Amino acid sequence: MVTLKQLAKELNVSISTVSKALNNSEEIGEETVRRVKELAELYNYRPNKVALSLKNNKTKTIGVIIPNILNRFLAKVLFGIEREAAEHGYNIITCISNESLQKEKDSLQLLGNGSVDGFILSVAEESQINNEVEHFKNTIKQGLPIVMFDRVAHDVLCDKVIVDDFDATYNATKSLIEEGRGRIVFISNIDDISVGKLRERGYNKAILETGRLEPLVLKVKKKDDHPKKIKSFFKKNNSIDGIIAADSSSGIIALNTAVNFGLKVPKDISVIAFASKSDSNHTLPKLTTIRQHAKIIGAHAAQVLISRMQNTLTEEDVKTKIVKTSLVKNKSTL
Numbered sequence: 001m002v003t004l005k006q007l008a009k010e011l012n013v014s015i016s017t018v019s020k021a022l023n024n025s026e027e028i029g030e031e032t033v034r035r036v037k038e039l040a041e042l043y044n045y046r047p048n049k050v051a052l053s054l055k056n057n058k059t060k061t062i063g064v065i066i067p068n069i070l071n072r073f074l075a076k077v078l079f080g081i082e083r084e085a086a087e088h089g090y091n092i093i094t095c096i097s098n099e100s101l102q103k104e105k106d107s108l109q110l111l112g113n114g115s116v117d118g119f120i121l122s123v124a125e126e127s128q129i130n131n132e133v134e135h136f137k138n139t140i141k142q143g144l145p146i147v148m149f150d151r152v153a154h155d156v157l158c159d160k161v162i163v164d165d166f167d168a169t170y171n172a173t174k175s176l177i178e179e180g181r182g183r184i185v186f187i188s189n190i191d192d193i194s195v196g197k198l199r200e201r202g203y204n205k206a207i208l209e210t211g212r213l214e215p216l217v218l219k220v221k222k223k224d225d226h227p228k229k230i231k232s233f234f235k236k237n238n239s240i241d242g243i244i245a246a247d248s249s250s251g252i253i254a255l256n257t258a259v260n261f262g263l264k265v266p267k268d269i270s271v272i273a274f275a276s277k278s279d280s281n282h283t284l285p286k287l288t289t290i291r292q293h294a295k296i297i298g299a300h301a302a303q304v305l306i307s308r309m310q311n312t313l314t315e316e317d318v319k320t321k322i323v324k325t326s327l328v329k330n331k332s333t334l
Contacts, residue, residue, distance in 0.1 A: 011036060065119065073276065077122075084302035085302045095111065101124055112144050125192055128193050160321070166198045172244055175333070186217045187218045188200060189247055227257070252283055287332045288328065
């Protein structure tokens with residue numbers, strides 16, 4: 001691989017001149033810049049990133065830690081992060097915590113040892129259940145900024161990008177009440193994480209505000225047979241005429257279960273779920289969804305972290321960015 005020294009020798013100029021020309025310094029004349037860049041392109045010159053990171057104390061790399069790579073929402077957020085990072089000249093290194101507190105700690109330690117300039121992450125389920133946040137605080141103390149998205153630790157002073165989980169579920173439940181639904185169930189298999197709790201609170205608020213409806217909640221655990229538990233719930237509660245699902249799998253299973261029980265959707269029962277457009281395209285009838293705009297969340301998270309790493313934000317500027325969801329009506333509601 002050709003070096004700056006070799007380019008300088010062939011052009012009969014100093015190494016400093018070559019470096020400045022490649023970086024479009026105003027100190028170097030246009031003709032010299034042209035000659036340097038032409039020769040660099042001829043030899044396919046690429047700067048040594050390791051040397052640059054040592055010199056500038058910057059890696060131009062972002063560490064991303066997500067709980068579950070198979071989760072479509074998280075995968076789309078990752079896509080948004082990578083695309084935005086690339087536009088600003090940053091690379092990303094991704095680690096998967098698999099919902100494990102220890103793996104989350106290990107990822108922070110591994111990448112925080114000089115490999116990245118900052119982190120974007122969604123908190124692991126085990127970390128939230130145990131309310132463990134010291135590993136995040138210690139990372140920030142080391143001078144590595146963190147931006148949390150979706151699942152966040154409110155006790156950690158850092159930037160956050162979230163959606164309006166409470167308001168989104170509140171408004172979706174209200175829309176079913178306005179349809180005239182009188183027996184609306186909230187179904188969730190994410191009760192152990194922060195977003196699941198916020199969504200349930202939004203549902204409860206809308207139901208209790210009516211003064212006449214009672215909350216009806218079904219919580220599905222990981223160890224449960226998801227379809228079997230929902231089917232059993234339908235058998236015991238045959239007056240259900242509305243469903244709010246905190247996650248896509250619960251929404252899809254509930255919709256299919258209703259259809260299998262001979263209910264006409266949406267004449268007899270309406271279904272709304274936090275889900276993506278592609279999820280809706282795979283249900284019959286098409287599912288009405290609460291869209292979270294995952295790629296936008298990822299882009300915002302990358303933008304905030306890059307600003308933080310480039311020292312354009314101060315500690316007093318720590319903020320929480322709320323991305324508005326969209327209620328996309330399809331054939332599973334009136």
